[in-house]
Each structure stands twice: as C-alpha cells, then as structure tokens.
Amino acid sequence: MINAVGRELPEKIGSYVVKPFLGTGLAKDDYGPVVSNRRPTLKPASGTKLVATLEDAIKASGLQDGMTISFHHCFREGDKIIGQVLTAIRNLGIKNLRFAPSAVVNVKNPSVVEFVKDGTISRIEASGIRGELGDAVINGDIELDEPVILRPHGARPRAIESGDLKIDVAFLGASAADEYGNATGQVGPNACGSMGYAFVDALNAAKVVIVTDNLVDYPCCPISISQQYVDFVVKVDEIGDPAKIGAGAARMTKNPRDLMIAQYTANAIAASRRFKDGFSFQTGAGAIPIAITNFLAEKMEEREIKASFALGGIPAAIIDMYEKGLVRVVACSQSFDAVAAKAIAANPGVIEIDNAVYSNIYAKGCMLDRLNFGVLGALEIDTDFNINILTGSSGEMMGGLGGGPDVADGADISVVTLPLVRGRTPSVVPKVFTLCTPGSSVAMVVTEAGIALNPAHKRYEELKEDLAAAGIKTVTIEYLCELARSIVGTPKPIETTDRVVAVVEYRDGTVIDVIRHLKR
Amino acid sequence: MINAVGRELPEKIGSYVVKPFLGTGLAKDDYGPVVSNRRPTLKPASGTKLVATLEDAIKASGLQDGMTISFHHCFREGDKIIGQVLTAIRNLGIKNLRFAPSAVVNVKNPSVVEFVKDGTISRIEASGIRGELGDAVINGDIELDEPVILRPHGARPRAIESGDLKIDVAFLGASAADEYGNATGQVGPNACGSMGYAFVDALNAAKVVIVTDNLVDYPCCPISISQQYVDFVVKVDEIGDPAKIGAGAARMTKNPRDLMIAQYTANAIAASRRFKDGFSFQTGAGAIPIAITNFLAEKMEEREIKASFALGGIPAAIIDMYEKGLVRVVACSQSFDAVAAKAIAANPGVIEIDNAVYSNIYAKGCMLDRLNFGVLGALEIDTDFNINILTGSSGEMMGGLGGGPDVADGADISVVTLPLVRGRTPSVVPKVFTLCTPGSSVAMVVTEAGIALNPAHKRYEELKEDLAAAGIKTVTIEYLCELARSIVGTPKPIETTDRVVAVVEYRDGTVIDVIRHLKR
8 A cells, every 4th residue: 555655555564554644634533541551569568679680670570471671762872771681681581572662772782683683572663773773674684573663752652552562561771769769860970861751661561660870868859750650670780871871062063064054044943933032942962953053042142032942852052042041941851961961950941851741642732742943854855855864875774763753743843954965875865765754744954055945834835935034045855856966966776675674653653654674 | 247447338339339448458459550541632723722711621621411520629728620610510511420529628609519419510539528518418418329439648549540430521720831731839829839639630531621820831830730631721710719728837836735745746756766867757737747847857956867758748847847958858749838839849859749659559659658757637546546537526527538547557657646635525535436547557646645555556566665765654545545534524426327428448449437427
C-alpha cells in the first residue's frame, strides 16, 4: 500500500501491523482509557528499596525471557547505565528482550550490538538508533525477526499509554536518589538536568529500578521521579561520563556558513507578526540553533520584547536569555549542557517537564502545540519539504527522530535550517531517502543560499506577506534543489533490498516510512 | 460477620460488598496493574481549553446521569467551587451522580444536602462528611440507596487506581491557571498551597475541568497540575473565601490543658531513641499540634539536631522550623494556612506532594511509612487504643478520617493526643462508638492526666524503656478511662437502628466499621 506521503509500505512486517500515515491533523483518539502497566505493590518489608547489585535488582524485578525493558537517554553519549544493565542481564542468562529506550545514543564498550548478537535483545524500539547499532541493523550485520520501531518523542508516550508498548522493567538512571526511590537528575556529580524522558516509563512500567551513583539521605530533594513509582534502587560506581553528559556551554560558532544560516533564520523569525511580546519558541542545540538563539536574543533586546516560554532540549544559550529576563519560563524536556542541567534547581522559571507534556499528541494538548516558532535540523529536505532526519548520504543511520516531527506539526511556524550541501552530499534533494517529517508541516527552509517558503503550509500567505514587508527575499525549493545539484551533482542512488528492517512511525502511531536493508 | 477488631458487619450493603478488616499489615497486592480512567484526547481545535461557563464545561465533559464527579478539598471551609459546580449540574438537569470528593468540608450556601435532596447526587464517597451533610445522612434526613463510603486519605488513591472508584469528571479548583490547563494552588489571591489531593484525580479521571478565578498567561508557573491531564478550563468570579482557605499563622494556644498535653507529648517524643539527627515527623494542625511543633523545635535547638523531613498537612509552625534550619525537607500534602501556602513557591525544600505518595499503601511505599513520629488527634480512644475520629458524643458526624489511620499504621511511633474529657463527654472510653484506626497501630496516648503506652504495639518495649530512662511516668489506659468516668460519669449509650448508612474503610480497602442510623 501507499501512504499519504507516497511511500510504499508492506501491510505487515514480522508481527507489526502497518497503519499507513494518513496526513497531519488526521490523528484520531483511537484508543480507550490510558492503559498503565504499573503494578502497585506494598512497601518493602525491609524498609528500604536498596538492593546490592544490578543483578539483584533484575532478579527482584521478575525480569524474564521475552519481556520489555526501557531506559531514558538523558545522559546522552555519556550514558554508562545501559551497558551495565545489559551486561548484568546477560550474566543472568535472560534472553530475547524487547529493548525500548527513549533513544539509543551511540554508547560503546559495550555496544548494544553485542547484546543483539548474543540474543539478550531480540527487538528494538526507540526514537533513534544512531551509530553502531543502527548501522548493524541497516547493513544486515544483525538480523531481527521484528522490525525496529522508530518513534518520534511524541509517539513514544502514545505507544506506552495505549498499551502498544507495555514496559515490564524500566531502568532509570538518576544523578541523585535516596534508598526509597525518590530521584532526580538535577543535582550530583553526574547531573543530567531534566529527566523528561523518564516520567512516562516511571508511571507505566510494571517495575521500576533507579540506578544511581549518588545515594543521598532520605528524602532526596528535589524529587523528579517519586518513590511511589519505584520498586528498587541500586548504587553503581558510575552512571556516566560527566564530560559527555553535560559539556560546558557551547561557544558561538565561527563557521561563516552556519552564522549566515542562523542570521537568515533569526531575520525571518523576527519578520513574522508572531515575533512579539509573549511569543514562544524552540531552537534546540547544535551550532546553528545556538547562533539562532543568540541572534534572537539580540533582536528581542532591541525590540524590548519578552518570550512567554522556550521549550524542549535546552542549552546554556537559553538559560542566558532567562537570566537576562528575555524568557519568562524555560520548559526543559532535556538539558543539553552542564549550565542547563544545573539551572532547573536554581531558577523557579526553569522547569523540568515530562516528555509526554512536551510532545504527546494524545496528552490532551502538549506544550509544543503552543509554539509560535520551532527550529528544526535535518539531514535532507526534498522539494515537497519532506524531511529526513535519520539516514545519511550512504543510507547509514545518522540521526534520531527526536521531537522534530512533533515540533513541525505543533508549531505555528516550523523552520528547517540546513546547509545546502554537506561535503559532496546535497541537502536539498528531489526526494528524501527516509521520510520522517511530512512536508505539509514544514513552513520554511533556510539555507546559506536563501530561504524557501512552503506554499502548501497553512501559514504560507502570512509568512510571505511578513517576509516581503521586511524586505526579505525568498527563493523556491526547486531553486535550492537545483543549486545543490549544480554544486555537487546528482549522488548515486542508494540501493536497498526489499527487506524492511525498521519502520518510521509518525507522532500518531501511523507509519510514515520504512527503512530497508542496504544492498552491499 | 465480625472483623478483626470485633465489629459486626453485614456482608453486603446496597451493592457494596463488604471485605472485612483483617488486621494491620495484612493488606495484599490484590489487584493487577493500575487502572486509569483517563481518556487521551487531541488538542482542542480552537487552540484553547477555556470555556465560558461551568455549564459549558459540564456539557463538553459529557457528564451524564449516574456518572461520578470529584473535587479536592484543598480550599477547606473556604471552598466555593463545589457549590457552584453542583448548581450548574442541577441547572442542566443531570441526576443521580456519585459525588466523590477527597473530603466534604462543611460548606454552606448551598450545602451539599440540597443536592442530595433534589436527586442531583445519589451516592457519596469521601474521607469525611462533617457537618450538615453527615448529620443528614446519620439522622436519616436523607436516604441513599448505597452506603456512604468513608475512606482515609491513603485508601482513596487505592480505590481510584484499582478501578473501584472510576471518576468520570474531576472539577479541580486552582488559584492560578492558564487557558491550556496548567494550574497551581501556590500563587494567586486565593492560594491554597499544596494541591496534594488533586493529583490522583487529574491523572485518572476521564475528563478534567480546572476551575479558577485567576487566569494567568500561558504557561502558568509553577505548574502543579499539568495541562496534559486537563480538558477544560473555566474562570469563575471566586473560587473561595481567602480568610477560610488560609487564615494567618495560628498563634500558640494559651489553654493550659492543651499546653500541658503538648508539653507531655513533646517530652515523650524527645525521650525516644528515634529523636535524633535526621528524624522525621508529622504533627498536623490545631491547637495541640501547633504547640507540640513549637516545643519540639525548642528541644531540637537544645540538642542541635535537625529533622530530615516533616510531612502531611503543614501549618506555619513547620515553615518556621524550616526557616530556622531545623527541617531539611517539608513535604506538603496540604497547606493549612496562608504562610504554609506561600512557602512552597518560595523555598526549594518546601515541596508539594501528591496525596498518593503521602499515604497510599499501594504506592510502592508511601512517605508516611518513613515517619518516625506521627501525632494524631481523636474524638475518642478506647481501652484497646482503638480510635474514633468520625462521630461525636451524640453519634453526630464531627470529623473526617483524614490521614490518621494511615499515619498510625506507617509511623514508627504514633501518638494520640486528646483531653481526658470534653465538656461532659469522656474521651477515653471502654469502647469507641465508631472504630476508625485500629488500636494495634497506636503506640501511645497523651492526655493532661498522663501518658499511656499500648502494650500491644510493636514498639512498646522500646518506648517503655526510653520513657523510663527519661524519668517519664506512664499510666494505664484503663486508669485514664476510669478517671474520665469518675469525672463525667458514664454517658447514655447512643442508640442506632440496624440500617447501615456509611462504611468506614481502612487504608487497604477493607471495612473496619460501619455507621448506622441514629434512633430518634
């Protein structure tokens, strides 16, 4: 069958029944009351939930072959929890698990691939499987009976609360926790800041294990994850590498191309009628977003306007705006650096939010639906404004879905920023290799070679008018595509077999694309 | 049948099937995964959840005859929400509702009784129905087909999460809220402080309506109840009477009898080996508890010790201790006055907690299970240390169950404080009229005539030793009972019919006693 964005999909992959993507705004309230898998239990007879080792916690949790385990990815590339837990599970001989973290970051030593190869893991569901694991899946180095399910941040809470993804045991890392399970990422030597991706797991997993390297006196304060959701607590030597969890504030980029893209983006945003006192935005992390944030801050100071809120994964640049009085509330679903991680405990207006309220389409209205401006990165964009944020120029797994598809859909004005070409690879193409975010939800794309508005976007007329009034010239997406081609030529098409190895879900749980084995 | 505390119970009352109380510590994990009734919905097409009137919200919520509605009681005697909502429901002609607030406080103009009489309400479940409503039920002024179910604070989350109490529409008052449903009780002219009793409703009701008189810019900050759980927001003129919601800090009592009881209690607590650095306590509100709190603060300063946490309903006296550095964390399930209400937003160690984590026996371990000392009030205590906190000397409904039964069970040492006699009524009696808290969970009782230890309590030997070491003399409960009788004589027994009008549940959902019609 063919879905609403023209992708050909099988009806079933393994046991996964494909519901084709029907278009944005067509999501229906198609399941009944929220289904929690949480198992209420009585207080521990011992008076403590502390167990000596990860093996003890795993045994006590009742984890068995074929069950589902989850993790959050708030420690990012610095995570040392997933490796330790999977090793302990392997030591206990438990097999065929469904591995369902909020995202798989590129952790090594050990890599998740090893645990797939030895049969500990036989199914994978996450927002991304960037790096070694993704490459192994897409290259056929590992073979799974079921497709990997890739879900954007907003689709994971939906999957969990609808019962599609029932978690048996969640292993949640925390940089501070007490023996009764109250836990946070806001304090401690390995602070990650917001534990936004852990809440839906804590509320809905049958059993919850807190893994910390920093056991504090009862009660832990602040409390992000409440003891009422926690069964066991384990202290390990180290939950992460602080340098990789939260590096210092990113400096402003000096790359002229990135600065140009950022300046164009800030100019376009500032030209919008929605850029006024009380507006809201999400810019994200990375060189271009940080520069955009800084440029926007300058424009806000010039115009003497203040934002009502900044949202999402938060870097130091946004905390800086808060401290300057340019943003009233900073709602952090994730903290991208050490400055942002520490800012939550220190500032009443910098708040930790649950990923479900950040992005879940079925959450009675999530926060990103209230965004005026959402800035998105991309690996590729095509002439229909469809975005690829997963696969690179050779089809390799380069990114995760993250919240991009959600933000594009929720924000009044979604802006994709990317360089026209990367090395010998065009970024603006006739057709994206993997379709992650439907073009209809993308308002404009900004490159160093110009800004293109999407005529199919609901705010097209408004944006066109506002940009014209500000004297900002635009180009067509076809122009950008042709320009990219003229610079680097047409890349050799990526060849795949028919075997589907991953499905790309949209935020409503429908399938927007699939990923096939690469031909070798 | 006869339950474990010797009370005779019918097997069934209306459609309510009686599970007899089997004794403390016997609660079993007797239900499966948590059952939420929450209905995920999509963001409102209008972009706002604000509706013009309560009637509009009720209509939009889909409320129909026979459904269940809930409220929290954090505005206490100052509540103006229940009356307005019930009036709106009556105006819409919706009948036979199950009325299931966390507690019914004695609100008048209109009183809840009117809505029972006119058929708007036909079933009642709450922690207490003090005042006009309770009297009408117990006197037979109103007749209900089903018994009123009285649950202590810890039993209500259990009832909701087990599916025993499925809430269709929760009407949650908030002193500040934005148009998308983020709400708090911490700020605004009618601040109530902690909204502890609202969380379980917000998480589990099919539909949630926020009622506020203080609409703030999006996003409301702080956020107690998150927009992800809220369907509609209504602004009314006034949600409450500030003087009754949160009066100023209670002054220290000058009543010599109350001061004597408080001093004895503080002395006994200070004599315990558990009164040491890092201890925890709950003292509550009222003249005697406030005096106890102040006396304990003095003793802590003398001994240079600091408590790890204070818990429960919090008055200004505890905030005062926090400010003096005598308590590290103040965990507020409720705020008892204006000082305590404002303290949450102002102090990082004064935190709002969900009533479920405060008291729910099925919450994987609640906070009151970690208490060293819990101070309880009572209307009567008997020679088996059983406590009555519901009915007065003529059998009238005088109190609510509150968290007393929970605290007694959870705390290492539970202390009941009460005067030996009140007017012509003895407080220490051979047998309590209504049994709310089993004597086996009560460690000691303190009156102005002496302290009696409960030989059946698990900490009896320890307490006896500690009090003796401190030179504190004790008496027997029989001595206190006889002394009370010698002062005021033996009251005429309260006569009842056989008709059961209310059941008193214990924290595990079993029935510890029933309340029968009074003979007139």
